[in-house]
Amino acid sequence: MNIAASILQCIKQLPQRSVQVEPITGEQTCLKKRKLVLAYSGGVDSEILAHGLSLFAKQHLEFECLLVHVHHGLSGNADKWAEHCLSQADVYGLSCIVKRVEVKLAPRVSVEAQARSVRYAALLSELEPDDLLMTAHHQDDQLETVLLALKRGLGPKGLSAMGKVQGFNQQNWIIRPLLDYSKAEIQAYAKQHDISHIEDESNFDDKYDRNFLRLEVIPALKQRWSAIAATASRSAELCALQQSVIDEEIAIRLPELQQQKGRGRTLCLDKLATYSKAWQSLLLRGHMESQGFAPPSKVQGEQILAQLLEAKVDASVEIRLTDVVIRRFKREGYFLSLDSVQNKANKVYPVVDVVNIDALLSGDIALPTGGTLLTQRCQTGACLRFPTASEQVSIVFALPGSTRCQPHNRSKGRELKKLWQELALPPWERGDVPLLCYDGKLVAAVGYWIEKSFLARDGTSGLSLNLRQS
Incomplete structure (x- = not known):
């Protein structure tokens, strides 16, 4: 096994980078080091990958290599495992960070799924755009994933399981250099190089689906068909190939x-x-x-x-x-x-009282919906007349559907409910529209219309109203 070469092979499948940092001096520029983060549990799989990464790091100084150990706190041995990882990192000459997370347990919530969720969130916190996450999944893990996909009734995308190189979090990549290697090869490598590793006792608890497959099902399958992990991986690759064609077609048709x-x-x-x-x-x-x-x-x-x-x-x-x-x-x-x-659900937004004309002309008024009302003076187009000194200005978010309105671009008035229907505004979004009122009288539905009787007269200044969503 040449793990450093397997890591490089995965990286060569990635698109060419184009991200550069700011100039250093004069016209000099420096391509920022790409971070390569290994999800490092300390188990035998991630341990031999860390060993291989240490060799890769010496050969490829253009990468910033980092081990990240996620401390779930679910085991009484969790602290010892973290100490082991830090100690091994020193042996490898690699930096290691221990991320402590909390797995919230609740009825009908899978511990496996919750732990996986917080683990990936912790790993993601160490990645910047274009950085790489590396995991120690191997051929037997791929077989487990395919079997779980069958159990869940998934289609080609689920059965394609894990790829050596996949997009992750829309701005990162995940690579799996060990995906072509069996568990037996990994254990042999660890023995050959005298690599110390931990044993997570939860791996022997068959109440978890993956452990049940690993302990009970897969050994029986391998006894009958010794190459089952390799052939399942080939099936996963074929599913992935077919899914990629489907994805290309969907990408063409869906925008329409x-x-x-x-x-x-x-x-x-x-x-x-x-x-x-x-x-x-x-x-x-x-x-x-x-x-x-x-x-x-x-x-x-x-x-x-x-x-x-x-x-x-x-x-x-x-x-x-x-x-x-x-x-x-x-x-x-x-x-x-x-x-x-x-x-x-059932949320009622409070009325926003605008103190005076200066506040209305301030340029931006924060709204309880999270948006911002943007105002500025205008003399062309549909402009709202300024309020008089005695008119009280307020912003509300709900008026009866029977409220009569006459938008500036209509010759006749109509009920508010009918106008929303004409504008194809869904009922659940209508309560978010800021309604500007003078003395309680609707003068503008921000983003939609100004009441005709409140338009600024020709040749005089008025207000333009816009809404910026958060």
């Missing part, structure tokens, strides 16, 4: 179905309906992933599509999953963060 609305993108349901059932499923999953949400299961995807595409026109559609709320309005699918929906 998406429309920017506020901070997110909606999905055009009429266009989605023109595709086959198979493509509808793929495009739905692609859209959800592009918006940062976990893709749905097969059954969930079928239910989402049925409700978005087949429910009656006037039906109120709301689907809640683990991290997303899906709603339909005006033949558009809206995908909203569950946290944002819960935070806005």
